[in-house]
Amino acid sequence: MSNGITTLRWGVIATGLISSWFVDDLVLSRKDAKAYHIIQAIGSSSIEKARAFAEKHLPGQNPAIYGNYDEVYADSNVDIIYIGTPHALHKKNCLDAISADKHVLCEKAFTLNAREARVVFEAAKKRGVFIMEAMWTRFYPLTRTVISLIHEQRVIGDIQRVFCDFAMDQKIASLGPESRLKDPALGAGSLLDIGIYSLTWGLLGSDSGIGAEAQTPEIAAKQTIQDGFDVATSAILLYPNGRQAIVSSSNLVNPKSNIICTIQGSNGHIDIAGFPSAPEYFTLYLKDGSSKKYEFERPGRGFYWEADAVALDIAAGRVQNQIMPWAETVRVLELLDEIRRQGGAKFPQDEVA
Amino acid sequence: MSNGITTLRWGVIATGLISSWFVDDLVLSRKDAKAYHIIQAIGSSSIEKARAFAEKHLPGQNPAIYGNYDEVYADSNVDIIYIGTPHALHKKNCLDAISADKHVLCEKAFTLNAREARVVFEAAKKRGVFIMEAMWTRFYPLTRTVISLIHEQRVIGDIQRVFCDFAMDQKIASLGPESRLKDPALGAGSLLDIGIYSLTWGLLGSDSGIGAEAQTPEIAAKQTIQDGFDVATSAILLYPNGRQAIVSSSNLVNPKSNIICTIQGSNGHIDIAGFPSAPEYFTLYLKDGSSKKYEFERPGRGFYWEADAVALDIAAGRVQNQIMPWAETVRVLELLDEIRRQGGAKFPQDEVA
Incomplete structure (x- = not known):
């Protein structure tokens, strides 16, 4: 907790456009914030890309910088993985994060098809971690x-x-x-x-x-x-x-x-x-x-609204969100x-x- | 011919809203008219309705007034029948008008289905009369x-x-x-x-x-x-x-x-x-x-644009119009x-x- 509100420590996977938007929003100072978000770690395909991303989007902050995703999953200071990779990688990224007992917020489309999503939710259910499709809108x-x-x-x-x-x-x-x-x-x-x-x-x-x-x-x-x-x-x-x-x-x-x-x-x-x-x-x-x-x-x-909701869910011990529950992701x-x-x-x- | 431009004498079948719009437009004085249109006859389900229609929409003119459609088809002063009945009646109205060797402009939808339209065009082809779906737009x-x-x-x-x-x-x-x-x-x-x-x-x-x-x-x-x-x-x-x-x-x-x-x-x-x-x-x-x-x-x-085109087609001896040919009506x-x-x-x- 920080300032009396829930704090969530994020590990960000991939350093493309959507990740930059997400990170920019999470570190905004907001007067009506329901949670406090820390970008704890950045994982990219190279350490140079991760560092450049952090310097540009998190100036003055000091996230852990990794040239791969696995070290983000393994970072014990990370509570939740934000997955901003292309759709086709989501299934593997989600399963890897879940295996490391991390909570997950995965960009839309959650997976390429419903079958992949069911596999991911089954894994999340077994591990008891929170997971949600980042349908921010x-x-x-x-x-x-x-x-x-x-x-x-x-x-x-x-x-x-x-x-x-x-x-x-x-x-x-x-x-x-x-x-x-x-x-x-x-x-x-x-x-x-x-x-x-x-x-x-x-x-x-x-x-x-x-x-x-x-x-x-x-x-x-x-x-x-x-x-x-x-x-x-x-x-x-x-x-x-x-x-x-x-x-x-x-x-x-x-x-x-x-x-x-x-x-x-x-x-x-x-x-x-x-x-x-x-x-x-x-x-x-x-x-x-x-x-x-x-x-x-x-x-x-406007990415912070979903992020705040995720933080409150996790703080309350929920594994899914009522606005974007697993069944809705599968249905879509x-x-x-x-x-x-x-x-x-x-x-x-x-x-x- | 009147004033040197093609003249077409219309027999109007049915006296509903669409017929009133059509007639109102045809008797408008227009500076760029390509043809001159005479509402020669009005046919309705009763002679009272036909007369009321003529008095309202053709004041000072003297169309023949009929309490049925057959007399319109039979009127030797009528060149072309405008059919403004509900879609389901179009096939019969068209066939009746064609049998009387009248040209036909029939409101959209031309018939209820493509099969009905083919029957109508086959009949028109045999009689050598002009016929077109009134797709005025x-x-x-x-x-x-x-x-x-x-x-x-x-x-x-x-x-x-x-x-x-x-x-x-x-x-x-x-x-x-x-x-x-x-x-x-x-x-x-x-x-x-x-x-x-x-x-x-x-x-x-x-x-x-x-x-x-x-x-x-x-x-x-x-x-x-x-x-x-x-x-x-x-x-x-x-x-x-x-x-x-x-x-x-x-x-x-x-x-x-x-x-x-x-x-x-x-x-x-x-x-x-x-x-x-x-x-x-x-x-x-x-x-x-x-x-x-x-x-x-x-x-x-804006009904006069199609009416002018029809008049020019008929004057030129054509049986269909190139903007709305029979094949297009059937295709639609x-x-x-x-x-x-x-x-x-x-x-x-x-x-x-």
């Missing part, structure tokens, strides 16, 4: 407010349709075949990289239940496959109660609008602006013609598996040995 | 400009995705089961009523070819079925070249945006505003940050058939006797 106060408004307060009445598109020109053509954005063996494709956020909004907008409490939608999906990975995916989710979610992603083009998600109900609709991963504000439009804009303070990027991956089955994107890891 | 200067910009001038580069949604709260719950919007035997459902426009934009935006020159997209579709008809339909079209069109309709909710169609390419995108059936303007956004708004004069609603209905096959909406007329 679900922890945004904005997201919690939208969910409360539509499902608890039912301000837009009966929900009818949800639209979410995540488009981002990732300059695919300029990348080499070894890029995580192009190599299917690294989980390449728009769906797992950004489409997972569109799907998340489709699910959260359509259904108050998650994990075991979620309804199961029918799915119709198509993917544009180039060089073995999807550059665009679109999927329609049809719920037993008739609600539809139309979710899409593209890594060839930029967003068509600042409004990235719309949730339509019988009494109005909600437009969410920003990135599907990092929404900035939303506007509620009611049928009576009134509207209200909801704005939220967000220093940095099952839906992604089905979208890929219909759409045609395959990973070599889908083949069971 | 395709004749808008706005529409022709969009097509030219994206497919001929290629201003937005390689087209990647097209989105079009037509949503209109038609107060379904307040209607009786006999309404054309609720009775499957009358072709009820959002797809044939308004979704056909979303599909049209998906097709026009994705592909420069129509009819026999069109590429065939794969389709994935879902429909929300209530009381035997669809209240919401969503479909994904995937083209052989990877382009995707995401088209949707709902008669439960209103539009989520004034932008009803977006066409995204590698060099920018086009946002079309208004109704998918009657677009008002569009804006071209290029990757270099520049944008240009395209505005169009449109007195009335085949796509609608496939969307319904996947989505579950059925019409009693789908069953072949």
Whole structure:
């Protein structure tokens, strides 16, 4: 404990963009922090990269620097491993961290498919460690407010349709075949990289239940496959109660609008602006013609909300989080598996040995 | 001929909303008219309704008034029949008009399914009369400009995705089961009523070819079925070249945006505003940050553009129109058939006797 609040000591695996965002956010000074986060160790493929990362993102701090991941797992001062590697490595990274009895926060997509996720959760269950998919967007106060408004307060009445598109020109053509954005063996494709956020909004907008409490939608999906990975995916989710979610992603083009998600109900609709991963504000439009804009303070990027939740879970002895429980991660991956089955994107890891 | 331009004498079948819009537009005084249109005869289910329609929409004119359709077909002063009945009646109305050797302009959806359309075109071919589906939106200067910009001038580069949604709260719950919007035997459902426009934009935006020159997209579709008809339909079209069109309709909710169609390419995108059936303007956004708004004069609603084209075709002795040829009507209905096959909406007329 530090200053009377829960303290969590993180070992960060991989020093790419997402890790830098995560670390930057965790060391921000925040007035409403629910936990105190220490970046205890940095592990990269080389000690030089780890050191450069620490110097840039943790100036004046003194994390342990490792030129591999195993030493991070073995560091007895590390409570939890943050995994910021490409999707395809998550399964191994998670299993290795779990074997070392570390708690784990693993970036999305948690694994390449549902089968891999089940293996990881089984291992975590056996060891009794906390583990969660780092679906940070679900922890945004904005997201919690939208969910409360539509499902608890039912301000837009009966929900009818949800639209979410995540488009981002990732300059695919300029990348080499070894890029995580192009190599299917690294989980390449728009769906797992950004489409997972569109799907998340489709699910959260359509259904108050998650994990075991979620309804199961029918799915119709198509993917544009180039060089073995999807550059665009679109999927329609049809719920037993008739609600539809139309979710899409593209890594060839930029967003068509600042409004990235719309949730339509019988009494109005909600437009969410920003990135599907990092929404900035939303506007509620009611049928009576009134509207209200909801704005939220967000220093940095907003990774600390999930990190705080993880810290509180671990302090309370929980092994999973109620906003992103294991069953929800598996369910989302099952839906992604089905979208890929219909759409045609395959990973070599889908083949069971 | 009148004032040196082609004249066409119309017999109007049915006196509902769409017929009133059509007639209002045809008798507008226009400075750029390519043809002169005379509403020669009005046919309704009762002579009172026909007379009331004529008094309201054709004041000071003197159309022949009939309390049935057959007398309109038989009127030797009528050149062409405009069919504004519910979809389910189109096949019979078309065949009756063709039997009387009249040319025909038949509202969309042309028939309930592709099979019915083939029967109608076969009959028209035998009699040598002109016939066309009244897909008026395709004749808008706005529409022709969009097509030219994206497919001929290629201003937005390689087209990647097209989105079009037509949503209109038609107060379904307040209607009786006999309404054309609720009775499957009358072709009820959002797809044939308004979704056909979303599909049209998906097709026009994705592909420069129509009819026999069109590429065939794969389709994935879902429909929300209530009381035997669809209240919401969503479909994904995937083209052989990877382009995707995401088209949707709902008669439960209103539009989520004034932008009803977006066409995204590698060099920018086009946002079309208004109704998918009657677009008002569009804006071209290029990757270099520049944008240009395209505005169009449109007195009335814009039904005269298709009517002028029909008049010129007939004057030239053509039996079909190159913007909406028979093969295109059949193709669109085949796509609608496939969307319904996947989505579950059925019409009693789908069953072949």
